[in-house]
Amino acid sequence: MAEPGAAMxxxxxxARRDLTFDVEAIDESGQRSTVAIAGEHPLTLYVxxxxxxxxxxxxxxxxxxxxxxxxxxxxxEGIDDIAAVHVDWEVDAVAVTTRAGxxxxxxxxxxxxxxxxCGQGSVFGDxxxxxxxxxxxxxxxxxxxxxxxxxxxVRRQETIYKQAGAVHGxxxxxxxxxxxxxxxxxxxxxxxxxxxNAVDAIAGHMWLDRIDGADKVFYxxxxxxxxxxxxxxxxxxxxxxxxxxxxxMGYRIARQVGLTMIGRAANTRYLLFTGAERFDR
Amino acid sequence: MAEPGAAMxxxxxxARRDLTFDVEAIDESGQRSTVAIAGEHPLTLYVxxxxxxxxxxxxxxxxxxxxxxxxxxxxxEGIDDIAAVHVDWEVDAVAVTTRAGxxxxxxxxxxxxxxxxCGQGSVFGDxxxxxxxxxxxxxxxxxxxxxxxxxxxVRRQETIYKQAGAVHGxxxxxxxxxxxxxxxxxxxxxxxxxxxNAVDAIAGHMWLDRIDGADKVFYxxxxxxxxxxxxxxxxxxxxxxxxxxxxxMGYRIARQVGLTMIGRAANTRYLLFTGAERFDR
Numbered sequence: 001m002a003e004p005g006a007a008m009x010x011x012x013x014x015a016r017r018d019l020t021f022d023v024e025a026i027d028e029s030g031q032r033s034t035v036a037i038a039g040e041h042p043l044t045l046y047v048x049x050x051x052x053x054x055x056x057x058x059x060x061x062x063x064x065x066x067x068x069x070x071x072x073x074x075x076x077e078g079i080d081d082i083a084a085v086h087v088d089w090e091v092d093a094v095a096v097t098t099r100a101g102x103x104x105x106x107x108x109x110x111x112x113x114x115x116x117x118c119g120q121g122s123v124f125g126d127x128x129x130x131x132x133x134x135x136x137x138x139x140x141x142x143x144x145x146x147x148x149x150x151x152x153x154v155r156r157q158e159t160i161y162k163q164a165g166a167v168h169g170x171x172x173x174x175x176x177x178x179x180x181x182x183x184x185x186x187x188x189x190x191x192x193x194x195x196x197n198a199v200d201a202i203a204g205h206m207w208l209d210r211i212d213g214a215d216k217v218f219y220x221x222x223x224x225x226x227x228x229x230x231x232x233x234x235x236x237x238x239x240x241x242x243x244x245x246x247x248x249m250g251y252r253i254a255r256q257v258g259l260t261m262i263g264r265a266a267n268t269r270y271l272l273f274t275g276a277e278r279f280d281r
Numbered sequence: 282m283a284e285p286g287a288a289m290x291x292x293x294x295x296a297r298r299d300l301t302f303d304v305e306a307i308d309e310s311g312q313r314s315t316v317a318i319a320g321e322h323p324l325t326l327y328v329x330x331x332x333x334x335x336x337x338x339x340x341x342x343x344x345x346x347x348x349x350x351x352x353x354x355x356x357x358e359g360i361d362d363i364a365a366v367h368v369d370w371e372v373d374a375v376a377v378t379t380r381a382g383x384x385x386x387x388x389x390x391x392x393x394x395x396x397x398x399c400g401q402g403s404v405f406g407d408x409x410x411x412x413x414x415x416x417x418x419x420x421x422x423x424x425x426x427x428x429x430x431x432x433x434x435v436r437r438q439e440t441i442y443k444q445a446g447a448v449h450g451x452x453x454x455x456x457x458x459x460x461x462x463x464x465x466x467x468x469x470x471x472x473x474x475x476x477x478n479a480v481d482a483i484a485g486h487m488w489l490d491r492i493d494g495a496d497k498v499f500y501x502x503x504x505x506x507x508x509x510x511x512x513x514x515x516x517x518x519x520x521x522x523x524x525x526x527x528x529x530m531g532y533r534i535a536r537q538v539g540l541t542m543i544g545r546a547a548n549t550r551y552l553l554f555t556g557a558e559r560f561d562r
Contacts, residue, residue: 021529023532023554025553025554026557027550027553028425028549028562030562035554037526037527037528037529038526038527038528039528039529039530040506040507040528040529040530042530056506056507056508144309165545166504166526193528223446223474224447225321225475227337245318245447246318247318247321247447247474248302248304248319248320248321249323249337251302251304251318263306269308270309271306271308272306272307273304273306281307
């Protein structure tokens with residue numbers, strides 16, 4: 001049974017995989033060398049023993065990924081619904097157990113198909129209907145100096161990308177600027193082979209730690225497509241920053257939900273596309 | 282009714298969208314400017330009036346994308362099964378009509394869930410079982426000069442990426458080297474907001490034009506993850522080249538199916554990871 005008002009953390013494994021693997025390669029001059037490449041592992045998600053989806057993941061944060069997937073797909077409504085998250089890499093599986101049990105979950109998912117996170121999905125209409133209801137808070141502000149502090153913090157991050165490439169990174173940060181000093185505290189930094197997995201893992205961490213998105217900045221190395229913008233808005237984060245570019249639909253949805261969206265951001269360069277009213281240069 | 286042996290091309294629309302859109306942005310110095318961004322449009326795929334999936338696409342090759350999706354998902358077995366592909370951007374839909382009609386199609390898809398192309402899917406087990414049966418031809422060869430000709434041809438391509446970013450590109454090419462002269466003929470170059478859409482569109486073009494993959498090279502700007510390697514192998518193309526890196530599972534599958542896989546390829550640099558026996562430096 002769900003316990004209203006209970007603020008219990010689910011029972012969790014901490015089952016990280018090796019994140020990089022060494023393989024041999026031959027370069028253009030015929031030289032053999034050892035190259036680090038990123039891991040990629042299937043992880044089949046079961047909820048109350050029911051198989052839901054197989055995610056291909058780096059394996060850095062499998063518990064948070066499973067939770068964030070369920071959150072962003074709107075398959076479970078709150079972290080209090082969840083009793084346990086057990087990852088077992090022996091069988092490439094993550095088992096999520098709800099407090100309510102299988103019947104409640106089945107009812108909630110019966111009318112939907114799992115979406116995809118990559119522009120190949122089938123609940124897009126549902127997501128679009130849902131974002132009509134989202135209004136992001138107007139008060140939070142981000143300064144140019146706060147943004148630069150974030151870009152600097154991200155650049156200094158020790159990453160799998162620097163070692164092995166082939167992954168995308170996402171961060172949730174709090175950027176502050178008291179007029180004298182600007183700083184960015186990176187709360188989470190997650191990388192994954194799919195950019196949507198990295199976003200979902202951040203959403204899972206936020207659920208677990210009961211972090212509100214309203215005064216945070218979401219950073220991604222990936223492109224700002226429609227689903228990325230929708231997920232950021234669903235998490236209630238009013239600032240979305242990317243090293244990469246954006247699509248017209250990402251732009252349109254960002255305007256619709258009132259998101260402050262900044263693209264092509266690296267070092268001291270950026271382009272502010274939407275939500276300029278929250279940004280101080 | 283399907284007509285055995287019939288080599289008829291399906292009836293096709295040619296319904297391209299505008300591929301870029303101009304929006305206003307503000308840069309770090311406070312300057313406003315007009316920036317081109319890539320289009321992104323939902324395209325809902327119907328087969329014999331049954332809704333299957335919504336793809337988010339640039340809209341460069343929607344008919345080929347629909348066909349390639351059906352091909353790579355193994356939802357239809359041959360191009361001869363297909364009577365017509367009609368894209369209607371008024372309603373963001375593509376209607377595929379089979380020659381056999383709905384009953385045959387329903388039976389074939391009843392036991393499978395649509396996968397995703399981005400590491401968030403549910404037919405991965407099926408795909409892995411299928412690749413056990415794939416053996417790529419060993420005779421085709423690629424020379425370093427042929428590879429350089431391909432990288433040069435790709436670099437010269439007029440692309441949406443150069444204009445607007447935020448898309449991935451894929452090419453199918455024939456690379457030849459007679460010992461005197463190396464050349465690369467790019468048969469198709471498709472860009473899309475999702476890297477898997479671009480691959481699927483190439484697969485659709487190959488189906489339509491009845492192009493065999495055995496003597497071709499597949500190029501992608503995207504990362505060589507498991508699904509990318511699987512799709513290349515399914516298309517029967519023995520050479521896979523990417524500007525980006527690879528994952529451990531992509532590497533493992535490439536070895537398993539005997540694919541010649543080259544990553545981090547740009548200008549005159551590359552790393553040959555698997556299938557060195559088909560490559561002459």
